[in-house]
Amino acid sequence: MPLRRKVAYIDLLSRDVVIKDIPREIRERYLGGRGLNMYLLRAHKTAGMDPFDPGNPLIVGAGLLTGLCGSRLNVSGKSPESGYLGDSNVGGYFGAELAQTGYSHLVITGKSEQPVYFSIENEKIFFRDASHLWGKMTGDTQELIRKELHDEKTRVLCIGPAGERLVRFACLITGIKNAAGRTGLGALMGSKNLKAIAVRGTKGFSVKQPKEYLALLRDTNKKAADTLWGKALGRYGTPLLFKYANFMGFTSYKYHQLTSVGDAGDDLYAENLEKNYSNGMVSCFGCPIHCRHRYKVAEGPFKGIRGEGPEYASVTSFGPTLGNLNLASTIYLSELCNKYGIDTISGGNYLGYFFTLYEKGIISKDDVGYELTWGDHDAIERFLMDTVYRRNMGDCVAEGSLAIKKLKPEAKQYLLAIKNVSIEQTDERPAKALAFGLGVATRGTCHMRSRPSVDVVGYPRDLLKDFYGGDVGKDFRDYTGKERMVWWHEIFNAVADSVGICRFAGVFSSINAIGYLDIGKLLRTAIGLDLSDKELMTIGERIYTTERLFLVDEGISRKDDHLPELYYRVPVPEGPSKGEYIDRVKYERMLDDYYVLHGWNKEGIPDKETLAELRIGEGTDEGTDENNGG
Numbered sequence: 001m002p003l004r005r006k007v008a009y010i011d012l013l014s015r016d017v018v019i020k021d022i023p024r025e026i027r028e029r030y031l032g033g034r035g036l037n038m039y040l041l042r043a044h045k046t047a048g049m050d051p052f053d054p055g056n057p058l059i060v061g062a063g064l065l066t067g068l069c070g071s072r073l074n075v076s077g078k079s080p081e082s083g084y085l086g087d088s089n090v091g092g093y094f095g096a097e098l099a100q101t102g103y104s105h106l107v108i109t110g111k112s113e114q115p116v117y118f119s120i121e122n123e124k125i126f127f128r129d130a131s132h133l134w135g136k137m138t139g140d141t142q143e144l145i146r147k148e149l150h151d152e153k154t155r156v157l158c159i160g161p162a163g164e165r166l167v168r169f170a171c172l173i174t175g176i177k178n179a180a181g182r183t184g185l186g187a188l189m190g191s192k193n194l195k196a197i198a199v200r201g202t203k204g205f206s207v208k209q210p211k212e213y214l215a216l217l218r219d220t221n222k223k224a225a226d227t228l229w230g231k232a233l234g235r236y237g238t239p240l241l242f243k244y245a246n247f248m249g250f251t252s253y254k255y256h257q258l259t260s261v262g263d264a265g266d267d268l269y270a271e272n273l274e275k276n277y278s279n280g281m282v283s284c285f286g287c288p289i290h291c292r293h294r295y296k297v298a299e300g301p302f303k304g305i306r307g308e309g310p311e312y313a314s315v316t317s318f319g320p321t322l323g324n325l326n327l328a329s330t331i332y333l334s335e336l337c338n339k340y341g342i343d344t345i346s347g348g349n350y351l352g353y354f355f356t357l358y359e360k361g362i363i364s365k366d367d368v369g370y371e372l373t374w375g376d377h378d379a380i381e382r383f384l385m386d387t388v389y390r391r392n393m394g395d396c397v398a399e400g401s402l403a404i405k406k407l408k409p410e411a412k413q414y415l416l417a418i419k420n421v422s423i424e425q426t427d428e429r430p431a432k433a434l435a436f437g438l439g440v441a442t443r444g445t446c447h448m449r450s451r452p453s454v455d456v457v458g459y460p461r462d463l464l465k466d467f468y469g470g471d472v473g474k475d476f477r478d479y480t481g482k483e484r485m486v487w488w489h490e491i492f493n494a495v496a497d498s499v500g501i502c503r504f505a506g507v508f509s510s511i512n513a514i515g516y517l518d519i520g521k522l523l524r525t526a527i528g529l530d531l532s533d534k535e536l537m538t539i540g541e542r543i544y545t546t547e548r549l550f551l552v553d554e555g556i557s558r559k560d561d562h563l564p565e566l567y568y569r570v571p572v573p574e575g576p577s578k579g580e581y582i583d584r585v586k587y588e589r590m591l592d593d594y595y596v597l598h599g600w601n602k603e604g605i606p607d608k609e610t611l612a613e614l615r616i617g618e619g620t621d622e623g624t625d626e627n628n629g630g
């Protein structure tokens with residue numbers, strides 16, 4: 001029964017393992033996955049701590065229904081990239097396998113003296129030497145571990161050479177390309193000398209109302225896969241978004257110099273990916289949408305490359321952001337990121353920042369060792385590999401936003417980051433809700449924390465008012481009620497991540513996808529947890545406010561909930577979104593209203609009454625100790 005899954009506290013230095021139950025009261029307040037991760041993270045009191053301090057926990061948490069419906073999992077900790085909140089959601093098969101071991105959460109602290117990995121075989125945990133795996137790429141690491149454990153069904157979550165070298169935007173990978181990508185948690189794992197976690201579970205699940213649950217799951221899956229968005233994803237994958245972004249002027253060309261490349265971007269369209277490279281679509285465990293291409297590049301300079309994906313964010317971060325409009329090149333560069341364990345979004349965008357510094361004459365060929373010319377595949381690949389291995393100027397890139405401490409003072413003005421997390425591959429100056437969502441996201445620049453894109457679809461205003469419970473402008477350029485949209489999606493996504501529902505299956509671009517009522521029914525029939533839509537919204541608010549408290553403990557407040565100056569000061573110079581920028585006065589007004597919706601004060605600090613209402617700070621996560629060893 002998912003409600004009985006436990007948390008394992010694992011100390012990599014002493015090799016102590018302590019197993020605890022998760023009290024039902026805490027489950028009812030935080031669910032699982034991201035929600036429970038946040039509860040556990042905040043309990044570690046990391047305020048002021050260096051992210052590479054062995055006391056900074058790496059927390060791995062499966063959603064409450066992970067394994068029963070999908071395989072989503074959150075990885076959390078204090079972020080090496082930002083120094084603030086680190087959190088990343090990943091699919092694949094690892095989460096579902098972990099859930100079958102009897103654990104839903106792992107809290108990993110300490111630093112091993114030698115490279116290590118641990119395997120979980122049902123509830124037993126075994127520490128294993130990883131010296132021979134150090135330096136290996138992510139795919140090879142997973143294969144070698146499966147061979148070593150003599151079990152093809154073992155699932156592995158691991159880091160590549162970038163995480164080992166503490167590249168601050170290194171990711172964790174499971175399978176070919178499922179990445180816990182944002183906020184640099186691969187570097188946190190590397191700082192602990194932890195190469196991988198292997199899981200194999202055969203415990204199965206008991207379900208409260210099996211017949212009803214199966215029927216409901218079938219209907220819910222159909223609902224998610226049958227939206228226009230679900231169908232399009234199942235055919236083209238997320239790269240389908242590039243055509244729209246290019247057409248509307250939402251993309252970033254040469255690190256946000258322009259927002260569209262017009263017809264020059266044709267090669268990057270998803271139709272081309274489907275026609276020339278894809279061998280069909282694959283999915284994460286239990287997902288009906290199948291949003292990932294299995295591809296092969298059959299000819300040209302990148303001949304022989306095989307893999308999964310690439311995602312829209314990867315194509316565009318290593319494509320237009322770097323002046324590169326060659327699809328095969330972006331496929332190849334995304335694959336390199338997966339193998340070496342680099343977050344493609346921060347990776348492409350930090351390279352874009354350094355290309356900009358080169359163009360402005362702030363760094364030179366002498367610093368880099370070669371020329372940085374926009375769109376030059378060889379230069380991009382070389383610079384990426386220098387970053388992975390921290391060679392020459394790559395050592396500076398590997399510091400992410402913190403690189404400005406090592407650069408000339410004039411370099412600072414060109415860095416585009418929010419709360420120290422790199423700006424992304426889209427330019428949201430035209431889309432006010434999306435821009436606001438980036439500015440206030442708890443993990444720093446992040447389009448997925450809220451992803452308020454329903455207004456891009458063009459629903460009637462009355463429908464939006466009913467849906468969001470307040471007036472929301474129909475046009476994505478309109479500021480009206482966009483803070484309400486962001487707030488609504490922030491708390492919904494906090495619930496979905498805690499239950500284990502993929503962002504693409506939940507309410508996102510379509511209001512017809514999986515929502516609170518569906519989640520309530522799934523929880524009721526699967527595990528007998530009876531939560532109304534209002535109660536689920538309160539849980540979402542509790543999780544989001546807990547994240548905010550983590551930031552407040554680090555000194556974050558209203559002053560940090562802002563976009564890069566470019567968004568306010570530089571209207572888009574040309575193309576379909578020409579003239580668009582963010583009006584600072586209107587943005588400040590949105591902030592005022594947004595804080596009220598969350599129950600935070602004018603500085604963005606949660607009110608005492610809000611904390612009391614949400615019952616934050618009550619109760620305990622202490623369960624029954626039970627040493628497991630191994």
Ligand code: SF4
Pocket residue numbers: 070091092282283284287288289290291292502503504505
């Ligand atoms: S929609 Fe795509 S990313 Fe989400 S669970 Fe399904 S296959 Fe995985």
